[in-house]
Amino acid sequence: MNVSGNEKMSRRTFLDYLMGFGLLAWLGAVLYPIVEYLKVPKQTEAAPSSVVAGLTKDFKPNEGKVFRFGNEPAILIDTPDGKLKAFSAVCTHLQCTVQYRPDMEKIWCACHGGVYDLNGRNIAGPPPRPLQEYKVVVKGDDIIVSKS
Amino acid sequence: MNNESKLMRWFNKRYDLSPFEHFAKEKKVPDFKGSFWYYFGGVSLFLFIVQVVTGILLLMYYQPGAQTAYESVRFIVTKVEFGWLIRSIHSWSANLMILSVFIHMFSVYFTKAFRTPRELTWYSGFLLMSLTLVFGFSGYLLPWNTLSYFATKVGTEIVGVVPVVGIPLMEILRNGSDVTTATLTRFFGLHVAVLPAVFTVVLGIHLLFIQVQGISEPESWKDIPESKKNHIPFFPNFVLRDVLLWLIVLNVLAILAVYFPWELGHKADPFASAPAGIKPEWYFLFMFESLKFLPSKFLGLDGEVVGVMFFGLAGLLWFLIPLWDSRTPKGSRNKIINYVGIAVVLYIIILTTIGAR
């Protein structure tokens, strides 16, 4: 009787210990991701957005900026006469990324020297087609670019 | 055991815990072949807790706003350690919670647990279910992706159909005439502040009613003697079973999150045209689908108006079941109540299936 009682006791305590261990392991499994989650991420803030190409105050006439639009680069240009224009920045020749050349007042591709005017038309060099133009809407300070 | 009682003694010296102890000891749960359904209340509660925990965690990085909402969720999913897990669990748990709430509601319905004296529990439960749906609807928009944007647009449009109050109500919901980032801010506030507060209060009341009245016994026990009724103690037996189930649910959530990570989709573009096949979340599908089947004109009214009013009325009748149930023959096999219930369940299942195709 005594022996069996002891056995029962020990089995119970064993189960309890095991339960305690399991509980600890479970707590670890739950807390580990949470603690990791709360650690400072490598990049501390969400990357700037895609649709808003910039703020009006950041742009002067005769200036251009390449920004990410979806999964493709696009270019926003403040033309010399102060109009905002946006185009796909993918050169229609061999898909290089075009840039704005303030000295030429044109869009220029470094790869083969293709040139587009400020309406996106291919005017020199090898590009076969104009750049796709996007719609630019200014809302408050935000310059919002969208596919029209 | 010794430690536990030591702790209890420490508390007992300072506060009189004996009423609680007594309550815990006395509380019993009926044990019969339908008692499996009792667990869905607990599962719903557990999923709510998961939602609170993961929701608070998401709040650490989420930023509402046109230029940050989508980007911050993307950031959470791709850049934050285990962000993908937290976000996926939050999304999956939300869906499982709605499912579990529905199951809980129908089990209460079919076991007639809403009958006197538990009408108030039913009313508060119905309120909780409605809040859960609003939770789901408002949370769906927060990642600001194409699907959620257009689903919200369609969803709020349906509100606008309601005669007289529809348009103003829709504008209040949208914070303007269209779904914009102003809507996002509004939904965010609703989702993380208003709803949790209200939900917690109503949930507290709901649980209090249950504790005060005890768990409802099946109708079939009405005529059998006390001695033949099987009960299990609430504490620790039922609680431990609850915990067991919760653990399994947690594991299911983890498996779902790892193997079927919740997709983020593409960022919403308010200027783009709506993609084909825009659908609301599955729990609204049956209503959405019904509206599609309605003729454009019905009794001189717009088909949609009729549909929306019909669902409003049906919801009200469902909410008021304890009132009209008292006018039907009582008993566990109340044919009217059962037929209505079965019809509703079948209707929801069939239309959801059609809509999901």
Next chain:
Amino acid sequence: MDQKILFGLPLLFILAFASGTQAQKSQTVDKCYSCHRDIGSDEAQAYKNDIHFKAGVTCADCHGGDPTVEDQDAAMSPAKGYIGVPKASAIPQVCGKCHGPSKTELKEKFRLDDVMDDFKASVHGRALSESNDGPQCVSCHGIHNIVSIKDRRSPVYPTNVTKTCAKCHSNPNYMKKFNPGLPVDQYEKYLTSVHGKRNQSGDPKAATCVSCHSNHLIRAVKDPRSPVYPTNIPLTCSKCHSNKMYMAEYHIPTNQYDNYVQSVHGIALLKNSDLSAPACNSCHGNHGAVPPGAASVASVCGTCHQANADLFDKSVHKNAFAKAKLPGCVVCHSNHLVKPPSDKMIGFGSASVCGECHKDNSSDSAASTILVMKTTLDSLTNGQKDASALLAHAEQLGMDVSDASYSLRSVNQSLVESRVQVHAFAIAPVVSAAQPGLKIVADAQKSALGAINEYYFRRKGLGVATLVITLLVVLLYLKIKQIERKSRQ
């Protein structure tokens, strides 16, 4: 203006001569002709030799009136349909009586074509409808002295037609009225062309204005139906230049068109309708068409391939090619059969062009440059391929690698730029253009591998968590059983 009267468009051949004598007889009873001849009018004098005179066309056929009446007033009365000198804009109608769509005896007899409708649809017809000054039949074919187009004296005979067109097209004051933007130097340029020189030396086979622009149905160059619309030019030139018999006496190849249609340029223009792709005239000039000399090849190609031409001009090949009289770009890329360039062209492989001049051993100091350029390009292309395969794999596993995929796009830019830099024929420019691309490739590969590792880490982590939870579930189950057993005791 008074001089501009009557008649157009002779397409008549020997038939006209055969019936000449008989026709001349009938003309003698024509009172208009006999009277005007007798008073010694220039028109009547000239008309004697006109092809229409020989065919029996009378004055009244064009001017109206009654040729049978002696009395001048009666013969030339408007009541008899006399119209005098037809207005310029009415001339196509007058000529069109026979040269138009309607059937007449003469039209049948001489098998005349309907050229009036063609003319009306042409740019010239349009100009005429806008202004009475516009060109019409007689502007090119003359009046009263019209001869067969086969006749060397005809203003539209090949050796004369260019001058005939130039009458108006080299006159800026006249052209301004119709198309101020149109150049007026075509004739001048034409005289400098191979076609023009042969034409001047009396060769009727050399191309003239009408060879390319057609005759009556001349359409604007920007009209896609025009034979000189960019996409039609190669075929237009090939009409003569691919004709072995026709070109035999000139001893030049006739395979240009066949080569061109297979070239990048031909495919771009003809298959993809890319109007910015060059047709024959883009390199050879149009009115002043000549083969570009060896020295000017690079500048001709450079009009489009600017960056490459600039690099070439500064490279060692510039002088070396000039000394050897080698035609620049064409040496490696060929002329009409320009194939899409490939990295295989560099190096000493079977498809390489370097090996044509250079040797793959230490005796040639260029060998190492060639090999370094090749390896640089190859490592970039292979790296890009590997990285995108890895990223695709990661994506397939459901991992988000859009940032890396996005940055991998710019590898293409680096690759294109370093391919362009090959035309400097030196190591440094190629390597420095490839450098950013190689870095992006390395980063992309790293993040792809990271994502793939993360994928397996998640699965393993889930495994561990599941194990822990299962253990706990089992223990809990045992505990519940234990408690229930105890409470039942």
